[in-house]
Amino acid sequence: MKKLIAAAVLAGSAVGSAVAAPLMGSVLNYQYYYPTLGSPYAGTPDVNSNFIVGPGEEFYTLTDAIGSLDVTANQIIVEFSHNSIFGPAAFSGWVLTDIFGTIDNFTSVTFDAATNMIGLDASRLSFTADTIALNWQGLSFDADTRVVLNVVTGNPVPEPGTLPLLGAALLGIAFIRRHS
Secondary structure: OHHHHHHHHOOOHHHHHHOOOOOOEEEEEEEOOOOOOOOOOOOOOOOOOOEEOOOOOEEOHHHOEEEEEEEEEEEEEEEEEOOEEOOOOOOEEEEEEEEEOOOEEEEEEOOOOOOOOOOOOHEEEEEEEEEEHHHHOOEEEEEOOOEEEEEEOOOOOOOOHHHHHHHHHHHHHHHHHHOO
């Protein structure tokens, strides 16, 4: 029985490790919009681009040099570098898009307890299966302001690389069970 449990744990960890870092290695597009969600902001065109999620900050200077953006395995972290206020336009914020569809669907995007931007609430955050949007409209920030989003993805179908591992684990469990 101990061997059966050990094999099951091994199978679970093999499958789990493939989805433990759902955002790492993916290609996302960062686009800032102002004054509406349909108007790409041209103020800092070099920032509006695709990037590969990896270790360290993806953007050291976000739109108009307001701060940095770092995407980790399951979080989006924005740290502001100075004091200012976003204009009162209908939309003043960014949209991140999984342009190649390599990330499982976004199933939940929430504010982490480390978020300390005054006035920022869930009504300013939206997401679809492949986009995350955040509207800063009218909010102020200073060099100590931090916004952290927790991102959860769905995994309705195992990745093709995990199927052989899962099959081998199940065969191992069946073999151990049969010989016990």
